[in-house]
Amino acid sequence: MKVLVFTPPSTGSYTIATTGNIDTYLYVIDAQSTDIIEQNIDYNDDGGSGNNAQLTKAFTAGKQYLIFYSAYNIFQNNSTYVGSTTLTIVKN
Numbered sequence: 001m002k003v004l005v006f007t008p009p010s011t012g013s014y015t016i017a018t019t020g021n022i023d024t025y026l027y028v029i030d031a032q033s034t035d036i037i038e039q040n041i042d043y044n045d046d047g048g049s050g051n052n053a054q055l056t057k058a059f060t061a062g063k064q065y066l067i068f069y070s071a072y073n074i075f076q077n078n079s080t081y082v083g084s085t086t087l088t089i090v091k092n
Helices: none
Strands: 002-006 012-020 024-030 041-044 054-059 065-071 085-091
Touching: 002 085, 012 024, 024 054, 041 054, 065 085
Parallel strands: none
Antiparallel strands: 002 065, 012 054, 012 085, 024 041, 024 065
């Protein structure tokens, strides 16, 4: 699992996506929210191409968000989970 702290330079809608040859999962958490944790998480499994994760979310400039991404089932001993993935963040 990898973790990235993302602080958007401007307010707006951003698309976060993984690309690679493994099945990925993606979580985005507002690190400063006081909401109940279940209401504070955006997540995706296969919203991108193939088994890649992708989600689009509105972000506030200067606010920190935590982005977690990993193989879908990191504990499964299966060669389909061996590979690499890249995370991209693009403002829409």
